[in-house]
Amino acid sequence: MHRLYIVPTMIINVVIVLVPALLTVVLAFYNWDGISTPTFAGLNNFRALAADGVFWSALGNNIIWTLIFLTVPIAMGLLAASMLLITRRGSNLLQIVYFLPVVIATPITARIWQGMIYSPVTGIFGVLKKYGLPIPNPLTQPSIALFGVATVDLWHWWGFLCVIFFAALRQVPQEQIEAARLEGATYFQMMRYVLLPGIRPTITLLMIMTVIWSFLAFDFVYILTQGGPAYSSEVLSTLAYRHAFYDLNVGQAAAAALVISIFGLIGTFFYVRIQTREGEQ
């Protein structure tokens, strides 16, 4: 009787996630415009992707994106979290402040940055220009558009990491910290020998999640640049979206989605292994 309790969750999940996912695998081997009857295409969709320069630069952009998010926001989060631990007073309020960007919807975050910061007409970059500091709008420069988008996502995101790191740091055994303190450890020694080793599982999990999320990056690219200018900020998920809904080439979109999924599933494998191993203890 009990076991049947899992049925509602499973039905919804199978219908909405599993069946369509399996269909995507099938569709990747077909030509389909979303309307007429699909025709078998063999490996043609994958060949077309491999022959497409945009696909490779999108993959490259995903890798750059991953490298940025594995370093900058994690370092920011760790730094801020460890300093919250040092000061303690006001840490509650600061946590709220750092977390605020996380609760703002992505289109709103994107528009604030686009109009109020990057824009040379209505934003801060325009003010800087008046004072003789002409910075171009990063979203319109092919060489830096990807970084312009990533900065927005960074701002939106790092507070989440900070708050989770802070929660983890507070679980580090009090005696270890106390012992290090009595021996006169500096901030860096405290980090290096006590705090970072103490929260290693959390750091590992968040790094795996970061890799997975980096390959899913969609909202900010889609809203801010649509992958442009000249595909310079295209990532795999916007490429797949464009193939499906603008070019009506669903088969190729499915093939691109499979490529994204391979990276996601590799990450997921490690993530789940760590999660379930901890669950046993």
Added chain:
Amino acid sequence: MRLVESRATLTISYLVLAIFAFIALFPIALLLLNSLKPAAQIVQNPLGLPQPIRWQNFVNAWNHAKFSKTFVNSLFVSGTTIVLVCSTSSLTAYVLARKKIKSWKIFTFYLLATTTAPIQLYLFPLYFGFAKLGLINNIFGVALIYTALFSPFAVMLLRTYFLAVPKELEEAAIVDGATSWQVFSKVMLPIVSPGILTVALIIGLNSWNEFLIATTFLQKADNVTAVIAFYLLSGQYSSDWGEIMAAALIIVIPVVALFVFMQKRFIEGMAGGSVKG
């Protein structure tokens, strides 16, 4: 507790934390400031104080984004998602916490994989399937998708709450003649209700803010959620940044108020759900 004795370290810490706070708050301050200005003033100086304050931005934003309609859509989507996720996930989490199911590892693997799998992996067939069934522009359909996407997270989080309940409580109820459903609904659910509240908050926030699914499955201006209405307003119909920022504020204020009020639950839930403690 003080980590380090040195006064210099303490000073530097506060300085760094203040810089971080500035980074987090500066764009939000621009949002507040410019939502009260006419467009011309923003061009002149986005950092200046609004003179005079233009409340009309909010009225225009409300009308242009059809918030009297789209806000209700958002409330419906989030509310339905919360109810569906909480009711189905609490059942599943209870089983996962209590029953020694041989295949539970595979089951957990499957659920976790759903939380991390790219939406694109199932988005396209799902979209064309929904189109066939006439479910495009149907906000209940979107709530169903959210339920599928968010319930694995809810299951994982609620499972930890169920695990914390002592088994003796159930055994006592069974001795008193309770059925398994009564044990679940009368004994277990009330105890884990703080967990359910946390799940409801996080799921509510996620479904209120969600973009990709909503923009794909809702296309008629009357059927979109508030966030998508904002996206459409800011993209096509208006270049009045004062109005755009006012529209943004209208969507953000309830979320921020709820977050500040319940921040402990939000943060514990997020930390507990994605990185199990």
